[in-house]
Each structure stands twice: as C-alpha cells, then as structure tokens.
Amino acid sequence: MISSKAIIRLTSLISIISWVAMVFTELSIVFSDKNNLDSGFGNEIPKVALSVFILSLFVFFKYRIEKAESVNFVDLLWKVFVTGLITTIVSLIFRLFLTLLGNTKLSENVLFLEFIYLINLGLIASFLISTFIVWKRLILYQKSKFLLTVWQIFEYALLISLLAAVLPIPGLVEMEKFYMAFLILLGIFLSANMKWVAYLNFKQKWKSILLILLAMFYLGYFVFTVFSLSEDLSRISPQFLSFTSNTFLVSLICFIFIYSLFSLLVILFNLPTSSVFEQKLEEVVNFQRLSQSIQTEQSEERVYEILLESATSTVFADATWIEIFNSNGPSKFYTHKISVNEIQNIKSHINSHKVSGILEPSSDRSRNLNKYLSTLRSSRFRSILAFPIYVKNEQVGTLALLKDVSDGFNKEMSKIIDTFTNQAGISIENFRLLSEALENERYKEELKIAKRVQSSLLPKVLDHGVDYDLIAFSEAADEVGGDYYDTFRINKNKIALIISDVSGKGTSAAFHMSQMKGIFHSFAQLDLPPKEFLVRANTALSRCLDKASFITTSYFVIDSESKRVEFTRAGHCPTLYYDSETKKASYFQNKGLGLGIIRNEEFGNYIQTNCFGYKKNDIIVLYTDGITEAKDEKGEEFGYDRLKEFIEKVRDKDILSIQEDLISELYEFTGSKAIDDDYTTLIIKFT
C-alpha cells in the first residue's frame, strides 16, 4: 500500500500537471481558433484535463482532511476558512493586476483573460472540494448505515457527472438538467444532518457562524468572478469552452451553499438554548467526577468537596454548605460563601419554626424551606434546598443550597442534586469498602505471623519414659487456632504432659497459647499434684485472659516407677483410654471446669483428680475438639463413638501407624483437605 503521505504528494503533483495541461491545451485551442490555425488538440482535451484535475484534488483533500485525527468542528471550519482565504487572496491579486492594467491592450487580450479565468477555476475547484470533504465529515458525524449509503450514492452520482462531461455519450446533454436537479435534491436531503451543532458550546457556535459566513462570502465571490469572466470570454471568443455548465461544479456549488445556509440557520437558532446543553453537559461531567473521585482521591473529604462544588455550580447557588454529623462531637462543615455562624442561625431559625429534622439527622426527604427562610430577617437568603446524604442507609450529613432570590430552585434542580447526593453516598460507601478490604489484607498478614508464632510454640521433641511410646500430631486450620501440647521431665521417672485448647481463634488465641506454655513450664517443674497445677494455672490465667476467653486443659503426670497415671481435666475433651485386659476403650468421666471460667479460689471445688495404674499395651488418646467435631459433607460429627471404635480396631498397631490411620480416617470422613478447626492428637502406648 502507498502511504497517505505519498498519496498526498502524488495527487498534488497530478493536479498541478493536469491543471497546466488544461491551461496549455485550452489556451492553444483559443489561440489557434483566433488565428485560424489547427491547434492539433481536440476540444475534449481541456475537459478531460479538468476532470483529472478535480479528481486528483478530491483524493488530495480526502487524505488531507478526512484522515486527520481531530474531530474538533471549529478546527474543521477553520480549515475551510483558511483554504477560502488563500484562494481568495490569490484570486484578488490577479484581479488587482487586471485592474491596474486598466484598458491596455493586454487586458483586452482574450488569451490573458482566459488564463485568469482558468486560474480562478482552479482556485474555486480546490475551495469547493476541500469544503465538500469538510461538510462530509460534519454530515457523517454520528452516522447511521442509511446515511452512509445515501452519502455514497451522492458521491458516486457526482463522479458520474464528472465522467459524463468527458465521455461523449449521446442524449446525455438533454438529461443533464434533470440529473443536476437530482444531485441538488440529494444534497438538500443530506443537508438535514446537523448533529454536530449540538456539541458546540456557546463560544464555539459564535466562531462557527463567523467561519461559515466567511466561507459563504468566498463562495459568492468565486461564483461571481468565474461566471462574469466566462461571460466576458464567451462574448469575445466563440470557441471558448465555458465550464459554468459543468454539472459537477454547479451541483457542488449548490450543495455547499445549501449546507452552509442550513448550518448557519441551525446554529443561529440553537444559540439561545446552548447554555442549557452546556449545563447538562456539565452535570454529566460533575456526575462523572463524583463517581470517579473515589479511585483517584483517597479521602472522603475530597468527595464532599466535589459534591459541594458540583452542586453549587449546577444550580447556580449563592451559598452552599455540607454538614457531616459526628456522633462524638460537633459536626464538620464544608462551606461555600457562607460562615458556620450564619449556618447555625439559619438552622436554629428553621428549627424554631418546627420544621423538624430537615437539617438534622434522620430526615428522610428533601424539602423546600423557602417560606420559613423568608421570615428570617437577618438572612441574605430567600431560598433554601436541603438534602440528606446517605451512606449504607444511614444519614451521615446534609447538603443545603441557598439562593438570594425567592423560589430560586425548581424541580429539575432538586432532581439533579438528589442524584448527586446519592452518587456521593455511593462513592463514600465504595471508599469505605475499599479501606475495609485493605484492612482485611493487613489482618491476613498478621494472621500469617501469628500462625508462625503458634507453630513455633509446639515442641519439636517430646520427653517420655522408658515404658511407653509417645507421639503427637497437630495441624492448624486456615485461621490460627489455639491448640497446644507439651511434655516436661519432672525427674527420672516422672513426666508431666499437657494438652490445651484455647477458646477463640486468631492472634489472641495464639497469645493465650504462649501464656499457657509459660504457665506449664513454670509450674510443671514444681512437681505439683495435678489438681494443684490447675488451680495455680487458673489463678495465673484469671489475670490475663479476656472476659469471654477460657482454656481447656488436661494435665497428666506419668510415673514409670509406680506405673501410675494421675491426671486432672479442666473442661477439656474427656481422655480416651484403652484397657488391654478388657480389650475395651472408654472415656474418663471425671469432673472438671475450663480454666478462666471462674476466676477465684472456688475453682478448685470443680476439679477432680483421676488416678489409674497402667499395664502393657494400654493406650491413652488425648485430642482436641477439632477431632470429635470434624464434620462430614452431611454435617454429621466424627464424634466420640467413632473415635472409640477406631482405637479398639487399631489397638495392636504401633503408635505411628495408629496416628497415621487416625489422620487418614479423619480426612476420609470429612471428605476434604480443608479443616474447620485444628486437629491435635497425642497418643501414648505403654510397653
């Protein structure tokens, strides 16, 4: 493909060549006719050259104007004006030259006149065609398919008329008048498309009127010049070929004139209403600003400021204020040309007239308060319009608009401001949602840290005695939980063992868990009886747990010398015990109370110590409620019975296999990898 630049260069070259060719052939025809010589050129050659000239001009301007990026209408009209100006100046220079010559011989010379005529013809042709292309852009602004088709018909019809002037088709001459009428009618039809006018503002409209008037003037000047010249010429030289009857040029002149006239009238009649259009446009822009403000401006204040500005400029208010209520203190005011003092005066005046709620929280309607304001002597305002601002169905403030004339607001204005306040409310709501989302993100980050802390609190290695094996497993749910287990060697034979579940989740649970670890490692080394351990732990925790938090715990002391286990339960899940002699598993049903539930010395009354001797192959299973409360798809819990049956089934396996089987059984039961609560188990098997 040839680039558009190359096309522009090529067509300008062709147009110059064809014009020179036309001038040369035409002049030689006229010259030889005058001197009764044979020029050797057919009469149709200048016509062909003119057609080529027009055609190349057409392509030239098509690429110059039509492909230009700018859609600014005034710029387009400016182009018409400039082309017109240049061509007119060139034409005027020749006219001046002609006038200066006066009645000399040269001015009477037919060849010279012919030359000037041809120059003017070239100029008018370029002006017409450039204007035609601009009109095309204007007419086809916001085009429909139908309009485009009509326009194409028009263009092809013009092309045909151009060809018809060249090709010697018989019978065409008679048809020419009708054909021209057809073209003009089509031009009138197309001239009805003026959508672009609506998009001009007041100033642009004035500019456009001026530019179009000038374009019409140029057109008139050219038509006059060319026609008068051709008339003069045809009187002098019978051989002269007049182009005034050229269908193409005449139709084009008519079309351009008609469209100019139409546009001029339409713009003129649209002048008084343009302020309304402009206002509407500004409303749309303001509306957009409000809704976009949240993406660019990072504060609610900015939204209120934009609301204030937009509302003020849209209804031409003389003063405006926005009051944002604050439950903990005085309201915040955003004002435009009014002081807070004056606002308070107006508010108290309106309140004293028992118009309750309008400027206060919980009013649900906007109301015109003009009649109340008129009684306020000291005020400079005569109209007031107030709107509530809602965010998430809660009134956060009011917008009040004031004018110094009575009945200054109409229904239209009130509707617009209503949408503005709604939009502002939505913007604020979005802004808050966005902040919340960011907050959540930060919270998730904190949880990650808490989770790391929590897993570091669990022991890597467990102490255990000579006659039993011990294994523990813990898997945290997505949220940070508070499961904890640990062991402590009290002496050569005694091991203390703990399992805990901190109520609640998240960072606070992780903190309480670390407190529990501190308590365990401090008190376990004192070799306290299990009950005493819990009482002391409760006393210690009472000071640091928050009101609704508690910790459930089971505390064991295993003595390998006496082969006895002593333990207490503080609200923790009952311990599962498998007796290798009866080959039955059962839960210990001793009394207990969660740590932190009663925060005084009475706590000890609710704790009962259990004690039992163990033998080879007995199994103890400690666990947290995440295990028994694990749910399957139907919502049924894993439960105590399933756990009991499970242990009876796997009793002969070693503890590693028991643990692995239990985990796989749990996951099989829940049917998913995602767990709701922490899974923690501690399995002891005596050997």
Place this chain on the structure above:
Amino acid sequence: MVDIIRTQEGEYEVIKIIGEVDASSSIELDNAISEAVSGGGKKFLVDCTSLDYISSAGLGVFMSYIEEFKKQDIHLILFGLNKKVANVFEILGLDQLLNIEENKEEAQAKLG
C-alpha cells in the same frame, strides 16, 4: 447464622436461640444477652430447643456473664438443650455453674 428472638412472658423474658452459635454469631448472642440484662429484668429463660451447635466462643458468652448474674442476683435458666449441645456444656463444666433444665416447665418451676 443465628436468630435470637426475645419475648416477654409475664415476669420473665424468654431468649430463644435458633441455629448455630459460632465465633462470628456469638457476638449476636452476646449483644442479645447484654441488652436483656441491661433492661433491668432479673428472670430469664434461654430456649435452646432450636440451638443446633455452639462453639467455644458461644460458651464463652455464657461464661462471661456468670459473675455478673451472681452479683446482680439475676436468674438465667437454659432449657431444651439437645444431647450434643448439652454435652459441650458438660465437658467444659459449665453445667455446674449455669442452671440447665430439661424443658420449659421445669425451668419455669425453678424460676418460681
């Protein structure tokens, strides 16, 4: 997902808990009880017949009021707990601190 319905029946107020009380919905339960207590009433029945599940956070709500009930001489009786829910109260030991009855009649009798 919990619904809490409060109704005044004679000299006592009935707080009916419907659904599941987990970590997030325990806040609603807390609000309901705190509103009920601040209303000045001294006698409350907590209807748990439609309570399907209660998490440790839910238990924490009841626990946090035990001291206050004692101090202000407020009588709050739970009734109609299903087996699973009752078990949760028992394991934690809350059954020793709260008044829990089989059904409404027994709870009413206890209130006097």
